[in-house]
Amino acid sequence: MSMATEIVQLLVQSAGSWLFEGTRSGLSDREWMALRFLALANRLSRTPTALAGFLGTTRGGASLITAALLDKGLVVRKPSAEDKRSITLCVTGEGKKLLERDPIHALRDQIVALEGSDRSRLRDTLRRVLVGLDVAERRHHTDVCSQCMFLVASGEDGDRHFKCRLFRKSIALKETSQLCTYFEGRS
Numbered sequence: 192m193s194m195a196t197e198i199v200q201l202l203v204q205s206a207g208s209w210l211f212e213g214t215r216s217g218l219s220d221r222e223w224m225a226l227r228f229l230a231l232a233n234r235l236s237r238t239p240t241a242l243a244g245f246l247g248t249t250r251g252g253a254s255l256i257t258a259a260l261l262d263k264g265l266v267v268r269k270p271s272a273e274d275k276r277s278i279t280l281c282v283t284g285e286g287k288k289l290l291e292r293d294p295i296h297a298l299r300d301q302i303v304a305l306e307g308s309d310r311s312r313l314r315d316t317l318r319r320v321l322v323g324l325d326v327a328e329r330r331h332h333t334d335v336c337s338q339c340m341f342l343v344a345s346g347e348d349g350d351r352h353f354k355c356r357l358f359r360k361s362i363a364l365k366e367t368s369q370l371c372t373y374f375e376g377r378s
C-alpha cells in the first residue's frame with residue numbers, strides 16, 4: 192500500500208467521529224454538522240443558501256435539517272441586519288449548550304493533545320490538500336475568512352479594519368476567524 196493510500200484510509204476512519212448511523216444526543220450526523228457550522232460561521236454564511244452549500248445538499252435538503260433544529264429550539268431565524276428580506280440562522284443558548292456534547296469533540300481532543308507544531312503542520316497540510324481538491328473538482332471549500340483572497344485589511348495594529356471585497360461589507364475582527372462558504376484561497 193502506498194503512503195498516500197495509507198493516509199486516505201486513516202482519514203476515512205477518523206470520519207467515524209462525525210459520520211454515524213442514527214442519532215447522538217438526539218441529533219443525526221447531518222443535524223450536528225449544520226448546528227456546528229452555524230455556531231462557527233460568520234454572519235454572511237449563516238443563511239439557508241450558505242448552509243446548503245456547506246452541507247453539499249439542495250436548499251430543500253438544508254431546509255429539512257434546519258426545520259429539525261428549529262423544532263428542537265437549537266436555532267432561530269432572524270431577519271438579516273443588512274437586508275430585512277434575508278434570513279440569518281442563529282444558534283440559541285440551548286443549541287450552544289448541546290454543542291458542548293458534540294460527538295466530534297472526541298476527534299478535537301486528540302488533535303488538542305498533539306504538539307503545537309504538529310497541530311499547525313496538520314492544519315496547513317489539510318488546507319493544502321483541500322485547495323488542491325478545489326482546483327481538481329472545480330469547487331471551493333469552506334474556510335476561515337482570514338485566509339480568503341477577498342479580505343482586505345487597513346489601518347494600524349490595534350485599529351485594524353477589514354472589508355470583504357466580494358460582498359462589499361465590513362468584517363469585524365472576530366469574524367475573520369469564523370467560517371465562510373464563499374471563501375476562496377489566496378493562491
Ligand code: SF4
Nearest residue numbers: 336339341342355371
Ligand atoms: S472575505 Fe472571503 S471568507 Fe470573508 S466574508 Fe468575504 S468571501 Fe467570505
